[in-house]
Amino acid sequence: MPDRHACQASCLWCGQLLRSLPAGRPIRTRDWGGDDTVYTYVPCSHCRSLVLINPPPAELMGQHYRDDYGPYQQPLAISLAPLRLPDREALAARATPRQPLQILDYGPGSGAWLACARLTFPAIAMAAVDFDPAVSGQRLAWLQQPVALLAPEEFLATAHRWDVINFSHSLEHVANPVTVLERAIEQLNPGGLLLIDAPSVDSLSLRIWGPCWQGLEAPRHLSIPAANQVVRLLCHQRLQLRRRFTYGSAALFQRTLEQASQPPCPWPRRILIRAGRAVCGDGLLNRCCGRLGLATSFRLIASKPVSGP
Ligand SMILES: [Zn+2]
Numbered sequence: 001m002p003d004r005h006a007c008q009a010s011c012l013w014c015g016q017l018l019r020s021l022p023a024g025r026p027i028r029t030r031d032w033g034g035d036d037t038v039y040t041y042v043p044c045s046h047c048r049s050l051v052l053i054n055p056p057p058a059e060l061m062g063q064h065y066r067d068d069y070g071p072y073q074q075p076l077a078i079s080l081a082p083l084r085l086p087d088r089e090a091l092a093a094r095a096t097p098r099q100p101l102q103i104l105d106y107g108p109g110s111g112a113w114l115a116c117a118r119l120t121f122p123a124i125a126m127a128a129v130d131f132d133p134a135v136s137g138q139r140l141a142w143l144q145q146p147v148a149l150l151a152p153e154e155f156l157a158t159a160h161r162w163d164v165i166n167f168s169h170s171l172e173h174v175a176n177p178v179t180v181l182e183r184a185i186e187q188l189n190p191g192g193l194l195l196i197d198a199p200s201v202d203s204l205s206l207r208i209w210g211p212c213w214q215g216l217e218a219p220r221h222l223s224i225p226a227a228n229q230v231v232r233l234l235c236h237q238r239l240q241l242r243r244r245f246t247y248g249s250a251a252l253f254q255r256t257l258e259q260a261s262q263p264p265c266p267w268p269r270r271i272l273i274r275a276g277r278a279v280c281g282d283g284l285l286n287r288c289c290g291r292l293g294l295a296t297s298f299r300l301i302a303s304k305p306v307s308g309p
Contacts, residue, residue, distance in 0.1 A: 009042070009053045012177055012223040013230070016046035018053065026053075029211035029218050031064070039218035043201075047229035050201055052222045058175070062131070064220055070251075071109030071169070074142055080112065082120040085193060086242040086301060091163060092121050094191075100125040101163040106155070106184070107170025111140040114147065117164065127162075129155045129170075156183050163188075166195045169297070172221040178233060185237045188304045194239060196300045200246060201226045203296050205256055208272070212260040214252045215296055227298040239302040248295040 009018045027041045027050065041050040056064065085091070095101040100123035105114050108128035118124055126147045130136035133149035140147045150158065152174065165184045171177040188194060199215035200206075201224050206213040215224065231241060257273050265273075 009051060011044035011047060011049055011051055012175065013049040013051075013225050013233075014044060014047040015178075016044050018042045018044060018051060027211050027216070029216050031219065032214070032217045037219075039216075041216060041218070041224065044226075047232075048201055048226040049229055050216075050224040052219060055175075055219050055222055061219075065131075071107075072139055074110050074139075075112040075115070080115050080119060083113075083116050085120070085164075085195075087191065087193065087303060088120065090191065091193070094163065095121050095123040097123050099123075102127070102161060102189070103164050103166075104128065104162045104184075104187075105166045105168070106180070107168065107173065108136060108140060108147070109168070111143050111147075113166055113168055114140070115143060117166075118143075118145070127160070152180070156180070158187070161187055161189050163192045164195070165192070168195070168197045169199070171196065172198050172223055172225065175222055177223065177225070181230075181233060182237065185234075185239060185304070190304050190306045192304050193242075194234070194300075194302045194304070196230060196302075197297055198227075198230070199224050199296060200298045202246075202298075205248075205253060205296060209256050209260050212256055214255040214259060227300070230300060234300065234302045239304055241300065241302050243301040244298070246295040246298045249297065252296055 010016065011018060024043045026043075028038050029041070031037050031039065039055075040053050042053050043050055055061070091101060101121050103114065103117050103121075103124045104127045105117075106129045108114055108130060114126050114128065117126070126143070126145060127150065128136060128140065128147050129150045129152055131152065133151055137147070137149050140149075156179070165188060167181075167184070171180065174180055184194060199217075199221065203213065203215060206215060206224075215221075227244070227246075231244070234241060253276075257276055260269060261273050
C-alpha cells in the first residue's frame with residue numbers, strides 16, 4: 001500500500017517527487033538504537049536513491065546520536081596509515097610549513113581520517129564540519145593539533161578554499177546533500193581532491209536482508225544515495241572521477257545477521273543466516289561483492305581540473 005508521506009517528499013539526491021508508486025517497495029525499519037518507532041525509506045523512481053520520508057524533527061535528531069556511536073570511538077594508533085590517493089605526490093609538493101595543505105573532513109567522527117591525512121602529507125591545516133562543533137572539539141583533542149570546527153551552516157557560508165575534502169559516511173546524514181556537495185566543489189582548489197564514502201543502494205545485504213540491513217541506520221541516515229547519481233552530480237560539476245569502488249564491513253554484516261535472527265525468524269531465514277555466518281565472517285563474500293559492486297558501501301574519489309572553471 002502506498003505511503004501517505006511518499007506523495008509529499010522529494011528525493012534528496014535528484015529532486016524527483018517520490019510519488020505514490022515508487023520504484024520499488026518502501027522499506028520499513030525500526031530505530032537503529034532500539035526504540036520501536038518505524039521509519040520508512042522510499043526508493044526514488046528516477047535515481048534509485050532511498051529516502052527516509054518520516055525523519056524525526058531536526059531539533060530532536062541529536063538524541064539519536066549516542067555517546068558510544070561507532071564513528072566516535074578513538075582508533076588505535078596501529079590502525080592509522082597514510083591515505084592512498086591519486087595525485088598524492090603533487091599535492092604533497094604544494095605543502096610547506098608556511099603554507100600547509102588545507103584539509104577538511106565533513107563529519108570527522110573520531111578524527112581517524114584526519115590523523116591518516118596528517119600521516120600522508122608533510123604539512124596540513126585541519127578543519128572539520130560537525131553538527132555539534134563543541135562536542136566534536138572534545139572528541140578530536142587527542143590529535144593534539146588545532147582543528148578549525150565549523151557548524152554545517154558556517155561551512156555553506158565560508159569563503160575558505162581546501163585542497164582535500166572528505167565526506168566519509170556523512171552525506172547520508174544531511175538533509176541537503178546536493179547543496180553541501182555543490183558548495184564543497186566550489187570551495188575546492190584546482191587540483192584538489194573530493195572523497196566520498198557512503199552506504200550503497202546496490203548492497204547485496206540490503207537486497208537479501210531488507211529492513212534488517214544495518215546500513216539503513218534509521219533515522220540517522222536520511223538517505224542512501226545511488227552511486228550512479230552521485231557520479232552524475234560530480235561530472236555535472238566538471239569534476240574528474242579518478243577512482244570508484246565498493247567495499248564491505250564485517251561488523252555491519254554481523255549486526256545485520258543479529259537483527260535478522262530476532263524472533264519471529266522463519267526457518268528459511270534461519271538457514272540463510274546460518275549459511276551467511278558459515279561462508280563469511282564476511283571477508284570472502286565482501287571481496288566477491290566488492291568486485292561486483294554489491295558490497296555495503298561505495299567510495300568515489302574525484303579531482304578538480306587545474307585548468308577548469
Ligand atoms: Zn532521486
